[in-house]
Amino acid sequence: MFAYVFLLGRPGCGKSVAYQILVGRMREEGLAKEFRRVDDYPILKEVVKQDIDFKKHVPSEGEFQITDRSIYDDVLKEVSHRLKGLRKPGRMIFVEFARNNYTNALRNFDREVLDRSLIVYFYCPFEVCCERNVRRFEEAGPKGLDEHIVPRDQMEKYYRHEDYEELYLRSEGELQKRAPAPIVIVRNDVESLERLKQELEKVIVALKARRSK
Numbered sequence: 001m002f003a004y005v006f007l008l009g010r011p012g013c014g015k016s017v018a019y020q021i022l023v024g025r026m027r028e029e030g031l032a033k034e035f036r037r038v039d040d041y042p043i044l045k046e047v048v049k050q051d052i053d054f055k056k057h058v059p060s061e062g063e064f065q066i067t068d069r070s071i072y073d074d075v076l077k078e079v080s081h082r083l084k085g086l087r088k089p090g091r092m093i094f095v096e097f098a099r100n101n102y103t104n105a106l107r108n109f110d111r112e113v114l115d116r117s118l119i120v121y122f123y124c125p126f127e128v129c130c131e132r133n134v135r136r137f138e139e140a141g142p143k144g145l146d147e148h149i150v151p152r153d154q155m156e157k158y159y160r161h162e163d164y165e166e167l168y169l170r171s172e173g174e175l176q177k178r179a180p181a182p183i184v185i186v187r188n189d190v191e192s193l194e195r196l197k198q199e200l201e202k203v204i205v206a207l208k209a210r211r212s213k
Contacts, residue, residue, distance in 0.1 A: 001031075001211050002118045003087045005203070006106075006181075007096045009122030010159045011150045012133035014188040014196060015096050018122070021200055022094070031207050032092035038083065040097040044075045072099065076108035083113050102164045106180050118210070119183040120203055121164050121175070128189060130155050182206065 005022070007015040023035050048057050048064050048071070056068035066072070079095065086093050095117075099105040102121070106114070124132075133150055150159070167175040168185055176183060184206050186199045 002092070002207060003116040004083060004093045004095055004113060004118070005207075006117055006119045007094055007122070008102055008119060008164065009098060009124060009188075010126065010129040010162065011098050011155070012129035012131070013098075013122040013124035014132070014186075015098075015122060017193075018120070018186065018188075018196065018200055019094055019096070021197055022203060025200065025204050026092060026207070029204060029208065031204070031211065033090040034092070036086055036091060036093045038079060038086070038093060038095050040075050040079055040095075043078055043082075044071070047071060047075050047078065072105070073108050076105055080109040080113055084110065087116070098159065100158050100160075100162050102162070103178065114181045117181045118203070118206055119179055119181050120186055121168070121179075121183060122186050122188050123165065123168055124188045126155075126160050129159070182210075 007018060009015055019037060026032050026035070045064075048066075051057055051071070054067075056071040056074075057064045057066050059065075076097065079097070083093060083095065097105070106119075109117075130152060133155065164175060167178055172185060175185065184202050186196075186202065188196050188199065
């Protein structure tokens, strides 16, 4: 069985909603008994706090602004380290993060983790993600993992272009070859919960196929 499911895609692509749906379906199918969710944002805040000399960030209005993007690699290396300690029989661990270059980002994970991972990439156009990013913040309020909003200028500078999106639009087969682990592409480019549920069935099929081997 896979031990980890990576949920990748821009802020606003639907990762958090998909997590809830997948947990419910995996319980129905008996694919796991326990579930953990690892989001890189709380870990980013921990790493920022350790940057007491402000080498990689500066304080901003109530939050922080990253000045050295290598800190994102530091965060993923820490995520990889923690994942190995969380693995146990019957537990499925979901890993959520957004980057503009997943090819480079996934190099921060140990092969031991990737060999037990299924990658789920959410295809969702940039403008749709921007709209959802604002809406989810307004709906979530000051609680939960989605309380933070990615400013429009940061979306423009960092998330407008994604390497996985470019590969997928060129050829899904090429993306399959380039990914460092089995990958499922979920299209969430329209406002339809039923459509998302249908797309996520591809993830369930992949999980069941691995279990049967």
